[in-house]
Amino acid sequence: MNENASFGKRMLNTAFKNNPVLFQCAGLCPVIAGTSTLKDSLFISAVLSIDLILSAIIASALLKKIPRYIRIAVYLVLGLAIIYPVLWFIENKTLVEITLGIRIIIPLIAVNSLTAMHCETYSVKHKTGDSLVSSVCTAIGASAVIIICGILREIIGKGSIAGYPLEIKTTLVTMSMPFGCLIVLGFMAAVLKALQRSPGRYESSSDDSPLHPEEIALDIEQEEAPESVDLVIADYEEIDSILSSTDVFLKSLTGPSGESGGDDE
Amino acid sequence: MASESRNASKKSLYVFGDYLLMLIFPSAISVWYYGLPALRTLGISILTGFLFDFILSVIIYKKYFAADLSTLCSSIMIALMMPADIPVYIPAFACGFAVAVIKIPFGGGMKAPFVPAASGFAFVAVCFKDAVFNYTAGRDYMYSSSLASMLAQGRSMKITLANLMDILIGNIRGPMGTGCIIVFFACMIFLLIRRREALISTAGFLVTCIVFAIIFPRTEGSILSSVVLELSAGSLLFASVFLLTDYSTLPEYKRDKLAYGVFCGIICMVMRRLAAFEEPVCFAVLLANAFSPLLDIFTKRVLTFMHKNSRKKEVFSNE
Numbered sequence: 001m002n003e004n005a006s007f008g009k010r011m012l013n014t015a016f017k018n019n020p021v022l023f024q025c026a027g028l029c030p031v032i033a034g035t036s037t038l039k040d041s042l043f044i045s046a047v048l049s050i051d052l053i054l055s056a057i058i059a060s061a062l063l064k065k066i067p068r069y070i071r072i073a074v075y076l077v078l079g080l081a082i083i084y085p086v087l088w089f090i091e092n093k094t095l096v097e098i099t100l101g102i103r104i105i106i107p108l109i110a111v112n113s114l115t116a117m118h119c120e121t122y123s124v125k126h127k128t129g130d131s132l133v134s135s136v137c138t139a140i141g142a143s144a145v146i147i148i149c150g151i152l153r154e155i156i157g158k159g160s161i162a163g164y165p166l167e168i169k170t171t172l173v174t175m176s177m178p179f180g181c182l183i184v185l186g187f188m189a190a191v192l193k194a195l196q197r198s199p200g201r202y203e204s205s206s207d208d209s210p211l212h213p214e215e216i217a218l219d220i221e222q223e224e225a226p227e228s229v230d231l232v233i234a235d236y237e238e239i240d241s242i243l244s245s246t247d248v249f250l251k252s253l254t255g256p257s258g259e260s261g262g263d264d265e
Numbered sequence: 266m267a268s269e270s271r272n273a274s275k276k277s278l279y280v281f282g283d284y285l286l287m288l289i290f291p292s293a294i295s296v297w298y299y300g301l302p303a304l305r306t307l308g309i310s311i312l313t314g315f316l317f318d319f320i321l322s323v324i325i326y327k328k329y330f331a332a333d334l335s336t337l338c339s340s341i342m343i344a345l346m347m348p349a350d351i352p353v354y355i356p357a358f359a360c361g362f363a364v365a366v367i368k369i370p371f372g373g374g375m376k377a378p379f380v381p382a383a384s385g386f387a388f389v390a391v392c393f394k395d396a397v398f399n400y401t402a403g404r405d406y407m408y409s410s411s412l413a414s415m416l417a418q419g420r421s422m423k424i425t426l427a428n429l430m431d432i433l434i435g436n437i438r439g440p441m442g443t444g445c446i447i448v449f450f451a452c453m454i455f456l457l458i459r460r461r462e463a464l465i466s467t468a469g470f471l472v473t474c475i476v477f478a479i480i481f482p483r484t485e486g487s488i489l490s491s492v493v494l495e496l497s498a499g500s501l502l503f504a505s506v507f508l509l510t511d512y513s514t515l516p517e518y519k520r521d522k523l524a525y526g527v528f529c530g531i532i533c534m535v536m537r538r539l540a541a542f543e544e545p546v547c548f549a550v551l552l553a554n555a556f557s558p559l560l561d562i563f564t565k566r567v568l569t570f571m572h573k574n575s576r577k578k579e580v581f582s583n584e
Contacts, residue, residue, distance in 0.1 A: 170354060171392075172358070172392045173391060173392050174388060174391045174392050177391075183366055186366075186370065190370070194324075194325075
């Protein structure tokens with residue numbers, strides 16, 4: 001990441017292009033366990049952000065000269081040292097109710113891979129200011145995913161939002177389960193990846209010339225992303241004729257000595 | 266490359282064409298027994314499957330291939346495992362899940378790591394447990410509940426020639442297309458001719474289930490009634506023919522196929538005794554799917570190790 005880039009660019013790069021949760025799969029454990037409702041996901045994202053930012057600052061300021069194998073353990077202890085005072089403060093000095101589920105998940109945040117990975121790959125190699133900016137961007141990226149995940153899972157799984165019931169008759173209970181979160185994360189990653197693609201990449205081609213036989217074979221197998229979106233309506237006979245024409249064409253290209261590979265069947 | 270893709274597409278048509286041919290008969294029997302509700306469930310499943318397949322293909326810029334029969338097969342399988350009078354949105358959800366979460370993201374029916382039909386059914390079984398296992402449609406049957414439900418409650422029935430015939434032709438309460446046992450035996454014979462190796466896992470699965478039924482009977486009757494009831498209850502035979510022989514999830518080597526079937530059988534029978542669902546065969550298949558690549562890796566390592574040892578022995582003997 002370029003240190004001289006503006007905050008907006010760094011934010012775009014960290015939170016959108018290289019989202020730590022969706023593309024680096026960091027910190028998945030608390031995300032999966034604690035995002036079944038919006039309230040829980042807000043709580044998780046707040047605690048995760050505090051942990052990440054403070055750990056990153058301390059790592060860049062104090063831990064640069066400590067050997068790597070000791071640093072990893074230090075991140076975990078640091079996580080606990082940051083989270084428990086925060087938890088104590090929330091429980092005793094605020095009116096926020098902490099559910100039993102969240103109490104179980106909080107220790108997972110202290111040992112989450114997102115903090116350790118960010119501190120180890122970025123914070124200990126950069127100045128404290130840079131590390132602070134980077135950790136804020138990372139925390140925003142992770143929190144955005146956690147909150148969106150919480151909203152979607154609560155709406156689909158429980159038919160409510162932040163505890164307020166919506167007029168949804170059919171809910172999918174599985175979305176409140178951990179595997180529902182993995183499905184939501186998968187689709188979010190796919191959507192984000194699709195948004196990152198340049199819009200002109202899949203513009204339909206104006207070339208109406210017939211496809212090369214190899215392209216036809218590829219299209220049949222559906223392995224490669226094609227240049228344009230067309231419908232291929234084919235039945236057994238059509239496919240057989242296409243395949244046989246491909247075979248004839250390849251034989252003519254390779255000559256009598258060329259081998260096109262036998263059919264296993 | 267072209268010849269590889271030609272082989273792959275031919276293989277796909279060969280495999281799913283066979284499945285489609287086999288699925289015609291249980292579908293016809295379900296329509297014969299349940300009439301319009303069965304037709305409606307089948308129609309909704311097929312329509313949803315195709316819609317999801319088409320829309321998602323367009324979204325991810327893949328050419329939609331109408332002759333890809335995997336979606337059609339999965340949709341029919343899902344419908345056949347449901348009660349005939351199920352609300353239409355449930356098979357629609359199941360087919361949508363099978364296509365959108367299992368088939369399309371992993372590159373098609375020939376590459377899916379889990380059986381799409383089993384995944385779709387398992388998804389709705391968790392979400393709508395009461396509706397998925399509520400068999401009330403059809404005529405007045407001899408028994409008020411399904412065989413799987415009877416076994417789960419520890420009730421038994423005496424096997425006579427009359428009720429054995431009912432069981433064999435599927436004239437009992439249960440999923441709309443998984444009751445007629447004769448059809449599945451016919452399908453097994455068909456598979457024996459077309460894809461003999463796929464039946465190894467089916468054999469391992471059925472033998473394990475039979476052994477379990479003999480050793481740990483859930484009925485108070487004879488061993489024969491325990492075996493007959495365990496095999497004919499729920500979707501066990503249907504799963505053994507259609508889900509367990511799925512091309513993409515089946516291990517490569519013969520011994521692995523056998524181990525895969527045995528493993529699935531053990532999980533299925535343990536789940537039948539312990540799980541909250543009266544028919545957990547789809548969950549057992551999914552769990553076995555997860556272990557299928559490990560079986561292949563294990564066997565490849567063992568074979569490589571044995572090959573290296575034999576080469577070393579040859580070198581030593583030559584020296």
